[in-house]
Amino acid sequence: MSGDRGGEDALVRAIRELSARAGDAGGVRVGIGDDCAVLEPHAGATVLATTDLLLEDVHFRRRWAEPADIGWKALAVNLSDIAAMGGRPRWALVALACPEETTAEEVVAFYEGALALARPHDVAVVGGDTSASPAGWLVNVTLLGEATGAPRLRSSARPGDRLAVTGPLGRAAAGLAVLERGTAPPGVSAAHLADVTAAHLRPRPRVEEGAWLGGAAGVTAMMDVSDGIGIDLPRLAAESGVAARIDVDRLPVDEATRAVAAALGADATAWATGGGEDYELLLSCESAAFERLRRGLADRFGVRLTAIGEVTAGTGVSWRLHGREITVARGFEHFAARPTPSGARP
């Protein structure tokens, strides 16, 4: 980073002021500035903790992700993990490393992006670390939350349960395809383009929906869809020791995603199963509870809950299209293949 900014302490002071201005979200005895943050959980609550590392050219590209987008997304992926447990997010620790030529304004914009998402969910940034990076931007966010009841695990789905997912799938992948192309695909409306690129750059994790589902009767297991349902659903099934059957033609794909897929000659279903980064919630529930949960999410949050299949006894996941079993595109596994610096999949 530029050496003329008065060093690390000045940066820490600026971030501290920014975080303090964001308002006290409660439960913070000491925030940024000491060796540790000192936090006061609610009596009787369990503490939820999750951490995610985001790297330039693996998880995002500076070509289209502004510093504020990076800050937003780094917080979003962690908020989604807390939501998936049915908990409430409370405190974030944000570590950032960026190249020497990064300006103080870019660093502040990064933190403002994170705070823009933190603030409406009453999340306080209580700690962090800043460093020079010899190789691009990299961010680690650790998010702490609380659960008052039993957290929703991914290991408690049972045969006979319904499988369901919030919102649409494949939208972030459609957005990524547009961003990688660099120019707008012909015949796609500006509103649709804005929808899909925002889904990729500034995902809106299901924070309130997750907290509500965490307290709702009949939800048996829950996780977020971060790597694509083609990877995440087999994880839920394996952790629960059950099998699952998915009707691929019931996977929710919205109009914007279909329009982009049509314009680019891409497969919207493959985006829905293997695109990843949608940060929707995947849940299993008692069959009899589905309709109540669906209506609850629609009425309270205007969010659609779609039944996509069933939990069965056994192991493995079978995917059916028009009644025939098919193989689906899996999501993105960070270790399965190396992302190429100029490649198709960040």
Add this chain to the structure above:
Amino acid sequence: MSGDRGGEDALVRAIRELSARAGDAGGVRVGIGDDCAVLEPHAGATVLATTDLLLEDVHFRRRWAEPADIGWKALAVNLSDIAAMGGRPRWALVALACPEETTAEEVVAFYEGALALARPHDVAVVGGDTSASPAGWLVNVTLLGEATGAPRLRSSARPGDRLAVTGPLGRAAAGLAVLERGTAPPGVSAAHLADVTAAHLRPRPRVEEGAWLGGAAGVTAMMDVSDGIGIDLPRLAAESGVAARIDVDRLPVDEATRAVAAALGADATAWATGGGEDYELLLSCESAAFERLRRGLADRFGVRLTAIGEVTAGTGVSWRLHGREITVARGFEHFAARPTPSGARP
């Protein structure tokens, strides 16, 4: 990372088993494997949280740091932050990114290095994230701890207090100088070389000492010495709104560090003030309490507490050598100057 290892899930399973074998440190309802860890703090305790990002060629070099050393050190720097608050470390989240060519054995060695330090302090690894890195190893550890009484802040030193530091200073810098040189300096004993290189590669944070000082009467402020006392002490003074006077000839420098400095024609005092990475504890205490604290640390832990100066009214830090005011080498500020990939200071 090598693509033939069965992907990210297999790695997560291996790390989960490794962490589980490390024993249940308590308070973990759900560890690695779900969207979040689910933790149960003690009733009435505050939760301490700290995070640190360590990057190859900024904070360590693969030329001499083995994967197990990196894991150890990433945990050590965070343990030191919890110790500096007078708290007890409990739960760690460890995120790792490493290059494609990294083997599964190296990743496991990294986690074993972290666990080798976690285990004796009853710290459980409860979460993490793994990713491919396009540019070297990078590690983020977030450590959560607990404090039952009031945590020791860096902002509560008062004029008239004594300033003191645990253990010796400058040893990690001496170790780094030896490692950078590549060959043993002439005339330095093997034991001294082992002392200083271990101080750099495998620092032993003052975990038990910090917890004891956290409960001892008369300690007014505390922080750890991570960037060098030349940077860290001015931080403590500024946060407390006080000035400080340090007698440089009283700074504790051990025989091994002096021997290496003599052999290399280096300045041991500059290492002690500006070398950083010693992870000793710097504290202010009531004058009358010093002797009791000194004896307590010596008797319980065999650790020396050295009085190095006084807190005074005003602002700023003055450094005196043989009664004359001098300017001291400052520690390493990550943003003050860019580390050069082949440079003198990682």
